[in-house]
Amino acid sequence: MGKWLCLVILAGIMCLTAAEMCPVRPVNCAELKELGMATEDGEYDLYPPILNGEAVFIYCHNMTGTPVEYLTLLNYNGGNHPNLGNKNCNGEGVSPIPANSGSSSFSKIRVDITTMEVDGADYTFAETTGKPIPWGQAADCYSIHYGGNKSPCGIKGLSVIDTTDTGLMLDPSITWQKTGWNGFAEVTKSTTGQTISLLCGGWCGGCKATGPLKLIVTTTDLITASPTSCMDVKENDFWAEDGDYVLFPDSLGDQGSTFYCHNMATAPQEYVPLSVPNTGQHPNIGNRNCNGETTSPKPELSGSSSFTKIRVHIKNMDVDRTDYTFATTTGKPVPYGEASDCYSIHYGGNKSSCGMKGDFTIDTTGMDFVIDPTLTWSAFGWNPFEEVNKTSNGRIVSLHCGGWCGGCRPDSLLTLSLA
Incomplete structure (x- = not known):
């Protein structure tokens, strides 16, 4: 037969000669198992056809049974629906529906490897309390946002999406819509689009994506020269600690100002340092x-309260008047x-x-x-x-x-x- 051999098809790749190395590119965890390339749960390179040959690092779960795919998250991803209510901003109490309160913190998210769509309600690798919060959603039962206008006492439903350093990001065309009764939604994205903050709520209400939460390959890991938020700071430097940073919020145009970035290890938040304490009694x-x-x-x-820093929502610079993180009370x-x-x-x-x-x-x-x-x-x-x-x-x-x-x-x- 000479040097030409019969065609060998492995995982969709044709090898034409004995001298050629035949690259094996499994498209999912089941195929990885069938090829005898892995028998244990762990991280592996997969090549989903929808990503046009791009390799992605995926965690294969349940390899002794029916394998399923998960993306390992390197930063905090989660949400909180607190048991708080302040219907007309006249004083905090408990939520009108305490059973809706809860939280979720995801270390991995379930991915349909064929479509690269995320199942946000899979909590296999999530720590939860109360009623779990799906990945990519935010909600509360805190206040009424009359006429679609954000209430003076703000929103308490918060979720963070962060795919930094995974090689993947949510499709930037994805949008979120408010849900529930008299809801309000604020969606803030980092410059690279790998970190998204959802601040959403109502009486009761919140926000969710208008379509599937689809992942795509990150085109580049950009360094943001003029960070607009503490999320940008974290994306520039994963090890960035809580402290003062110069930010350039879109709401301030090209003007930079010093903000205190808090909670940098999980869900970064912006605070404005006060030169003198602001107090009330x-x-x-x-x-x-x-x-x-x-x-x-x-x-x-x-x-009484004495504030040394005040929490601001960086998108429009409004103050969260009931955040007492940096207040003596x-x-x-x-x-x-x-x-x-x-x-x-x-x-x-x-x-x-x-x-x-x-x-x-x-x-x-x-x-x-x-x-x-x-x-x-x-x-x-x-x-x-x-x-x-x-x-x-x-x-x-x-x-x-x-x-x-x-x-x-x-x-x-x-x-x-x-x-």
Whole structure:
């Protein structure tokens, strides 16, 4: 027969001569097992036809039975639906549907190797609590976002997708839609598209992809020269630690500013460092008709907060007023930019003779930012009264508000703008 042999077909590859090495390129874990190339669960190179010959590193699970494919994730991937509710932003309580609360943290995700679509509800390699959160979805039962506008007290449903260093990423054409009742969704992507943050919620509500969560090969591992978020910082340097970094959020144009990146080992979050502490108090005193001070009629509402850093959502620079990660608190924490008390009755909208004791001071002295100068505050509660004073440069906003019980809070999102 000479040097030409009969055609040999192995895994779809034709070898024409005895001298040729026949490259074996298994397309899935079952084929890997059939070829006798692997018998144990582990990481292997596979060549799915849908990726046009590109090799991907896949974890083959259940090799002693019916093999299935998973992608190993090198960074935190997960979501949290907290057991919190704040329907009209008038104080946190438990969720209206506690049974919906839960969390998931994935170390591997199930992949249909034929289509490269992810089964987000496979929790084989996920740590979960309560009701598991599917990969690529976010939800909460925290607040009502009337008319499609984000509520002043924000969103608590958070999920992170991070395929950095896996060689794969979600198809950039994938979009997310809000779900549930009076929902709101914020989707933030890193410059490379390998990290995606989902901040979504409603009463109850959230967000999910409009189509399959399909993976594609990453074209390049870009270094982002001007990181727009802490996720970009992490993608540039996997070992980046919590600390101060200069970011260039899209909402600030080409302007860079210093942010504190927190939780870099898992789900990075942005905070703005404050040059001076911003503090508020709701004292445990009452003087209903200004005829002598006693304790508050509702001592359980009393408390204080002193913030050294404030959490911002980098996409539009609005402040999460109930994030107390970098706040010292006593009693019931006072939300950022809000003042209240249970001190006195302000009959007919007229300030009582003994005034208010609830206060909060916003102070952005020495920072790149000020509170949006168009922001206004409104009184809430029973027979309340408010006083809002701003310095001419907008750096300091002093709130003196109260009622029986009552106070004042922002009319809309508390957003930072460049000074």
